[in-house]
Amino acid sequence: MDLNKKYEEIRPYRDHEIKEVVATLLKDDSFHHVFEKLFPNKQEREMFLDIFASIETVIDFQYKIIRPLVDRVADMSTDGVQFLGKENFDYKKCHVFISNHRDIVLDPAFLNVGAIKQDIRATEIAIGSNLLIYDWITHLVKMNRSFVVKRDIPVKQMLAASENLSGYIRSNITERDQSVWIAQKEGRTKNGIDRTQVALLKMLNISNNHSSTRQGFIDLDIVPMSLSYEIEPCGGLKVLELLRKKYEPDYKKQPGEDLQSMGTGIIAPKGRVVFQFSEPINPTLLATEEVKNKNKQLKVVADILDQAIISNYKLWPFNFIAFDRVNNTDRFSNEYTSEDIEKFDKLTEESLSIIDFKQDEALQLWLEMYANPVQSKIEFNCL
Incomplete structure (x- = not known):
């Protein structure tokens, strides 16, 4: 056929x-x-x-x-x-x-x-x-x-x-x-x-x-x-979607949201x-x-x-910064500099500025998004 x-x-x-x-x-x-x-x-x-x-x-x-x-x-x-x-x-x-x-x-x-x-x-x-x-x-x-x-x-x-x-x-x-x-x-x-x-x-x-x-x-x-x-x-948009799914029972992603993610991801x-x-x-x-x-x-x-x-999977300084913050440790402090921390904090502030509710939880989700690749490497014994 x-x-x-x-x-x-x-x-x-x-x-x-x-x-x-x-x-x-x-x-x-x-x-x-x-x-x-x-x-x-x-x-x-x-x-x-x-x-x-x-x-x-x-x-x-x-x-x-x-x-x-x-x-x-x-x-x-x-x-x-x-x-x-x-x-x-x-x-x-x-x-x-x-x-x-x-x-x-x-x-x-x-x-x-x-x-x-x-x-x-x-x-x-x-x-x-x-x-x-x-x-x-x-x-x-x-x-x-x-x-x-x-x-x-x-x-x-x-x-x-x-x-x-x-x-x-x-x-x-x-x-x-x-x-x-x-x-x-x-x-x-x-x-x-x-x-x-x-x-x-x-x-x-x-x-x-x-x-x-x-x-x-x-x-x-x-x-x-x-x-x-x-x-x-689209890090900020991803956090926003996770929060909406959790706190808005009737939330269903609209087609325009995917289009926004496509555009944001490109630029x-x-x-x-x-x-x-x-x-x-x-x-x-x-x-x-x-x-x-x-x-x-x-x-x-x-x-x-x-x-x-x-x-x-390639890890970056931002991943290690987030892992140390989530786990309240300095385990990977040799993997990043004070300049890396400054850049990550600026990125965090800018990315989460689109979220106007649950700021503490938004920050936690943001940090986990960057920290979890490090945690995965630990779990799979490749770090």
Whole structure:
């Protein structure tokens, strides 16, 4: 069966569809409004729109539009983006990359632009349907190799959606020779605790036609990846969301909040950024056969991923400052300077200024968000 038709509802656009999508976007007033925000200078905007109008393939789009835009964001809002560990895996082969998740847009954007620069295969990107709130967003992300993970659907439809998604990801690896990126859990981490959801692994395993859990995951050739931002993307907004969920019983995140997070994540300072690739988990999957229960086998896989992601997570002075404050200790005082403390205090004040209630609790959540990666390293014996 034609894989494009089988996965029609969730797959990215293919090359033969790009010209029509470009024409549609160029007629969309909302799309033009976004470009006006990105490029206030009219001459620069018109130049970029001319380039956009010439796009005919996915690679065209990634090289001519996405790469320069992401480079621009990195130059304006980071102190450098590093990619480490390329030597740990066969980057000429396709893999399922599973990582922690900090920023809606930039985690996969930095990954794919970094991959292009390092001659690593570009990945297709998992994106939640809850983020596709406007047609122009849907068109742009599907031009940029994104496939859709259906969210907020009736329980009766969930199994079929999971089967379809699992089959799509596996077919990318085993039939299309196409790498995939997906986060280790639904949504961004808001408390700094990075743990792999067993539900994600259950979804991936649905399409496993082998008699063993181990062989099914071997086929996917999973490479864990650790993403670390010196400054938490949207840190203040994450704390605000946690407080609202706790104190507002009827609170339900509105589409505009995700759009705000997407915009803030792009323009806000992020400090230094590190993407660290681990070795593929295939050699360690033998541990799954030491247990017979399938759910316990999946928990073993989750533990393997967590160990790799947490071990290779880059800690910064702000993490150590927050840990010492949360725990009322000076255990890591040699990891930061008085200048680091001054910068962290200024960042804290600015980031929490958007929160007009429960200030003490907001500060505690903020500190824990930065401290928890240190605590995770301690728990996993890698610090």
